[in-house]
Amino acid sequence: MNAPLKRVAVACLVMFALLMINVNYLQAVRADGLRSDSRNxxxxxxxxxxxxxxxxxxxxxxxxxxxTGDNQFRFQRRYPGGKVYAPITGFFAPESERDMEAAENKLLNGSSPDLLVRRGLDLISGERTKGASVDLTINPKAQEAAYRALSASGKKGALVAIEPKTGAILAMVSVPTYDPNxxxxxxxxxxxxxYGKLDKNEDKPVIDRAVERSYPPxxxxxxxxxxxxxxxxxxVTPQTEVDAPQVLDLPNTSADLPNYGGAACGSGRVTLTFALERSCNTPFAKIAMNLxxxxxxxxxxxxxxxxxPLKIxxxxxxxxxxxxxxxxxxxxTSIGQRSNQMTPLQMAMVAAGIANNGVVMKPYLVNKIADAEGGEIDAANPTELSTAMSEENAAxxxxxMVSVVNNGTANAAQIPGVTVGGKTGTAETARGKAPHAWFISFAPAEDPKIALALIVESGSAGDDASGGHTxxxxxxxxxxxxxGG
Known part of the structure; x- marks a missing residue:
C-alpha cells in the first residue's frame, strides 16, 4: 500500500475511533444531563x-x-387529593417533579429496573408501557382530620403521625399548602x-414543614x-424527688434560668412526675448539667x-x-432551646419509641408497589432503627406522660375511655415574637396504635400559644x- 493510502486509512481509523469514543461518552457520561436538559x-x-x-x-x-386524547401530550397528571395530600404527593410538572413524584419517579414512569420483565411483556404484546402504582401507609381519616384541624383559623404548622410498632407514617400534614393541579x-x-407565585409567597406553601424544616422543640x-x-x-422512678427551684443559677452567666412565666415548681423539691406534669424547666436543666x-x-x-440522614x-x-x-x-438545650432543632417527624419518632417499649422503628411512607397489572413488586418490611431505652424505663x-395528660398541661388531649400519653411544648423563637406550640403524644398507652408530633408555628395561634391550649x-x-377506625 502506498504512503497516501496508508495516511488515509490511518485517518479514517482515527476518526472512527473518535466517533466511537464520542458515542460512548454521550451515552454513558452525558446521557442523564442531556435527557434532563430543558432544551431537549x-x-x-x-x-x-x-x-x-x-x-x-x-x-x-x-x-x-x-x-387527554392529545397525541402530543397524551397523559396529564391529576391530583384528586389536592391540597390535603400535596406535601406527600408533590407534583409532576413539565420540567420537574417533587416529593413522592420525584422520590419514586422511575417506578411511576416505568423506567425502573424492577419493571424490566413487565416492559418486556409489553413489548412482545405491543401494549403501551405503564408505570407502577405506589400505595402509601397514610390513613386518609387521620390525614384529613389533621388537615381540617390545622388549617382552621389560618394556622401554620405540621403534624406527623406514626404507627409505633412498625414505623408506618399514618399522617403527614403541612399547612399552608397548595393545589398541585x-x-x-x-x-x-x-x-x-x-410556581413562581407559590415560591414568592412568604408562607412558602410548597415547603413540607413536616420533614423539610426543623424547629426548637x-x-x-x-x-x-x-x-x-x-x-x-x-x-430512678416516677416518684424520685429532684430539686426544682423557681430560678436555676447557671454558671458563668448572669442570665439564670426560670420556669415558664417565672412560676414556682411546687415547693422547690418535687417528684419527676410532678415536674413533667407542670413542665418545670429548672429540674430538667439541673439533671442535664449533672449528666x-x-x-x-x-x-x-x-x-x-x-x-x-433519613429517607421515607x-x-x-x-x-x-x-x-x-x-x-x-x-x-x-435540655429544655429544647439554644441550638436544639427538630423536625416534626423526628419528634414523632421520639414519642413512638417511648410508646413502643423503648424501640424506635424506621419511619416509612410506602406500603407496597405494584405493576400495571396489579402484580406486587415490593412491600414494606418494618425495620428496627434503634433501642432508645430499656423496656422498664420506657414503662x-x-x-x-400519661400523668401529663390526666393531671398536667395536656388535659385537652384526653379521650374518654382511652389512656393517652403526651408532652406539651412552648418553644421560644426570637425576642418579641410569639412562641411555637408543640405537642407529642401516643395512644392507647397499653397498646399504642398511634404516636404523633405537632407544631403550630410562631404567630399563627396568637400570643398566648402553648402546646396545651393550641x-x-x-x-x-x-x-x-x-x-375510631
Missing part, C-alpha cells in the same frame, strides 16, 4: 407519553394519569408562572432528657437524632441538639380518627 424537546414530549402509575392511600387515589399542564409558561424535648436520666440509674453533654447527646442519638423515601432534614458548649448552654416514662386539641382529633 424530545424529552419534554416523552414525559407525557407514559401513563404514570397511581399514588394511593387506603381506598383513595391521590395521583393518577388521565388520557395548577402545576401539571404541558404549557411551561403557565406552570412556571403558577421546646419542652417536648424534656422527655429525651428524662430518658437519659432514667437510663443513667435504674433506681453532661455526652450523655444527653448519646440519648438523643438513640432516638435517631443526629444520626444518618423523600429526604428528611437533619435534627440535632447542637454543639457542646458550656453548662449554661446545656441547661437550655416509667410512659406512666409519667396543639393538644388538634392532636386529639387525629388520634380519635385513627382509634
Amino acid at each position: 424537546v424530545r424529552n419534554f414530549y416523552a414525559r407525557y407519553e407514559v401513563e404514570r402509575g397511581r399514588i394511593t392511600a387506603g381506598d383513595k387515589v391521590l395521583a393518577e394519569s388521565v388520557d 395548577t402545576l401539571v399542564g404541558p404549557d411551561k409558561d403557565t406552570v412556571n408562572k403558577a 421546646g419542652s417536648t424535648f424534656k422527655v429525651v432528657t428524662l430518658a437519659a436520666y432514667l437510663e443513667s440509674d435504674d433506681s 453532661g453533654y455526652d450523655a444527653l447527646k448519646e440519648q438523643a442519638e438513640k432516638f435517631g437524632i443526629g444520626g444518618d 423515601p423523600m429526604d428528611v432534614a437533619g435534627s440535632g441538639i447542637g454543639p457542646e458548649e458550656d453548662k449554661a448552654a446545656l441547661a437550655q 416509667k416514662l410512659k406512666e409519667m 396543639a393538644a386539641p388538634i392532636a386529639k382529633s387525629v388520634m380519635e380518627a385513627v382509634l
Whole structure:
C-alpha cells in the first residue's frame, strides 16, 4: 500500500475511533444531563407519553394519569387529593417533579429496573408501557382530620403521625399548602408562572414543614432528657424527688434560668412526675448539667437524632441538639432551646419509641408497589432503627406522660375511655415574637396504635400559644380518627 493510502486509512481509523469514543461518552457520561436538559424537546414530549402509575392511600387515589386524547401530550397528571395530600404527593410538572413524584419517579414512569420483565411483556404484546402504582401507609381519616384541624383559623404548622410498632407514617400534614393541579399542564409558561407565585409567597406553601424544616422543640424535648436520666440509674422512678427551684443559677452567666412565666415548681423539691406534669424547666436543666453533654447527646442519638440522614423515601432534614458548649448552654438545650432543632417527624419518632417499649422503628411512607397489572413488586418490611431505652424505663416514662395528660398541661388531649400519653411544648423563637406550640403524644398507652408530633408555628395561634391550649386539641382529633377506625 502506498504512503497516501496508508495516511488515509490511518485517518479514517482515527476518526472512527473518535466517533466511537464520542458515542460512548454521550451515552454513558452525558446521557442523564442531556435527557434532563430543558432544551431537549424530545424529552419534554416523552414525559407525557407514559401513563404514570397511581399514588394511593387506603381506598383513595391521590395521583393518577388521565388520557387527554392529545397525541402530543397524551397523559396529564391529576391530583384528586389536592391540597390535603400535596406535601406527600408533590407534583409532576413539565420540567420537574417533587416529593413522592420525584422520590419514586422511575417506578411511576416505568423506567425502573424492577419493571424490566413487565416492559418486556409489553413489548412482545405491543401494549403501551405503564408505570407502577405506589400505595402509601397514610390513613386518609387521620390525614384529613389533621388537615381540617390545622388549617382552621389560618394556622401554620405540621403534624406527623406514626404507627409505633412498625414505623408506618399514618399522617403527614403541612399547612399552608397548595393545589398541585395548577402545576401539571404541558404549557411551561403557565406552570412556571403558577410556581413562581407559590415560591414568592412568604408562607412558602410548597415547603413540607413536616420533614423539610426543623424547629426548637421546646419542652417536648424534656422527655429525651428524662430518658437519659432514667437510663443513667435504674433506681430512678416516677416518684424520685429532684430539686426544682423557681430560678436555676447557671454558671458563668448572669442570665439564670426560670420556669415558664417565672412560676414556682411546687415547693422547690418535687417528684419527676410532678415536674413533667407542670413542665418545670429548672429540674430538667439541673439533671442535664449533672449528666453532661455526652450523655444527653448519646440519648438523643438513640432516638435517631443526629444520626444518618433519613429517607421515607423523600429526604428528611437533619435534627440535632447542637454543639457542646458550656453548662449554661446545656441547661437550655435540655429544655429544647439554644441550638436544639427538630423536625416534626423526628419528634414523632421520639414519642413512638417511648410508646413502643423503648424501640424506635424506621419511619416509612410506602406500603407496597405494584405493576400495571396489579402484580406486587415490593412491600414494606418494618425495620428496627434503634433501642432508645430499656423496656422498664420506657414503662416509667410512659406512666409519667400519661400523668401529663390526666393531671398536667395536656388535659385537652384526653379521650374518654382511652389512656393517652403526651408532652406539651412552648418553644421560644426570637425576642418579641410569639412562641411555637408543640405537642407529642401516643395512644392507647397499653397498646399504642398511634404516636404523633405537632407544631403550630410562631404567630399563627396568637400570643398566648402553648402546646396545651393550641396543639393538644388538634392532636386529639387525629388520634380519635385513627382509634375510631
